[in-house]
Amino acid sequence: MTDTLTIERLSVRYDTDKGPLEALRDVSMNVPAGQIVGVVGESGCGKSTLISALLHLLPENGRVSHGAIRLEGDNIVGAPPRRLRDLRGRDMSVVFQDPMTSLNPVLSIGRQMRDIQYRDGGSRTEKDRRSAEMLGRVGLPDPDGKLSFYPHELSGGMRQRVAIAMAAMMQPKLLIADEPTTALDATLEVQIIELLQELQRELGCTILFISHHLGVIAELCERVVVMYAGETVEEGPVADVFLNPAHPYTRKLIECDPGRLKQRAETLPAIAGSLPDLTDRPKGCIFRDRCDFATDACADRPDRYFVDDTHWAACHHTDEVRK
């Protein structure tokens, strides 16, 4: 089966006042068709840059400096703007993090949903009918009436349903969900996740699910990619990676999950140290300074080490970590 999305050694560079900053370095991952793949990592690890790079919506000072992004085998890095615009919304669509600000406040839901169907023929009525059908599908009550609503008249959970409806409406090959539940409370989070699972089953689309929430990833995804400071450090089936991590960072991350706390503690567990300064990046392994397993070998940047066919980690000491 072909992969919907393959990212090969993707590097993204920002030109800043302090000089060039490599926000992503040699990021690699495979997103098989029809699966939900999670990307996990703490704030500032490059998740948002990754999405911007996928959509070619990097800020003016950013660019892909190296690597390939293959959508069903075709490399889209450096494709002409016209082709990129065709990809957006049709082959790839996104549900953004904050439903309060990701919809235009002065246009009605119906108008916004109609506008994104600009590629399709059909009358206004037909487009509105499709929009309403999609809104009903994501579980919005009275979908026909909702078309005349403005975003501020809907709750956060409903707005996120609208955003999901918009993203799913064009039946994209790849649906990117950028922390779609972070701005919502816990009950809504569960509902949105169930909705995504349902859509994935019904539409059979491939979902790239970005989150910093390990529990959600474990619940929803089949595969997971772990990112740290702009690099992919581990990738594999969710159960494998979470139960038997092969990278020290993944292991620490799981140890620090508050969901695992069995008894009261004064402070929440945390990984000692802080993210490296990317404008003055240390040589060798990016996690070296915070790692318990670090040795002299770590002065060389580790390549991908395959634990088995589907599970790899970028670490020289994978075997010790898994013991």
Place this chain on the structure above:
Amino acid sequence: MLHYTLQRAALAVAIVFVAISALYMVMITLPGDPTSVLLGPRATPEIRAEFRAQMGLDDPVLMQLAQFWGRVLSGDLGTDYYRDRPVADAVMGALPHTVALVVGAIVWSATLGILLGAFSADNRNTWLDRVSGVLSVGFIAAPSFVVALYALLFFAVTLGWFPTIGAGEPGDLGSRLYHLALPSFAIGLAWVGYVARIVRASMLEALGENYIRTARAFGLPRRKVIYSYALRVAILPAVQVLGVGIGGMLSSAVFAEIVFSRPGIGSLIYDSVSGRNYPLVMGAMLVAIGFFVTCALVADLINAALDPRHRKLS
């Protein structure tokens, strides 16, 4: 929307009432009165006193105010002291000229300002943006009466492209617009600058918003994203500022009407204040403030129509 409109309209009426009442009190308590102008310097104190009594100028201020409002509400703005004509006639004769002048200025300056601002934001930090910035600030810095004088000298006297004075032939729309061009250019120029600056700033803010990223992520054409999705939000502050800015434009209109010898509320107020022609001053002010408040109201309603979030009044 109806509820909002009614609420805003009630507020507008209250503003007119308070503003006119305050103005009336200030005018009555100012030194000098119509007797000195009307009866001349050689009138005896007895004649003056008799005249004052006849005009009701000896009554307590509040009573005069009450009588004034009583008359206004019954549709009578009083009589011009000097020419013995109804104030309403004088004011209504002048009003259309001023409305045409101010509305003309708003229309051309807002259109140009919005386009210039959007264009600047779209080409931010390029030389085009800088040129537009320098022009905008230059427009803002030039006082309207100076612009009026130089426009008159250059376009009317030197080049002879436009007429110098007057408001054109009655009933001839072409001639009216031809005479309107220079004065509305003079009082609108600064507003091109204001509007361009405001729209550029709010446009840049809007372009950084998440919903713009959403629109781009769905592959909407760039032109549509900028000139439809972002501009729609970006012109809101400009509309608001224009609505309130009518006051400033009305005072510019006073100068423009004097410089171009146009009939209008501005020149009417100017003449009647220097003559202490109380009924005419109040009549003209009432209409001018009414016009100002109406414009602010229209701006609010336009804003509400463009921005659904503003339709609910807190």
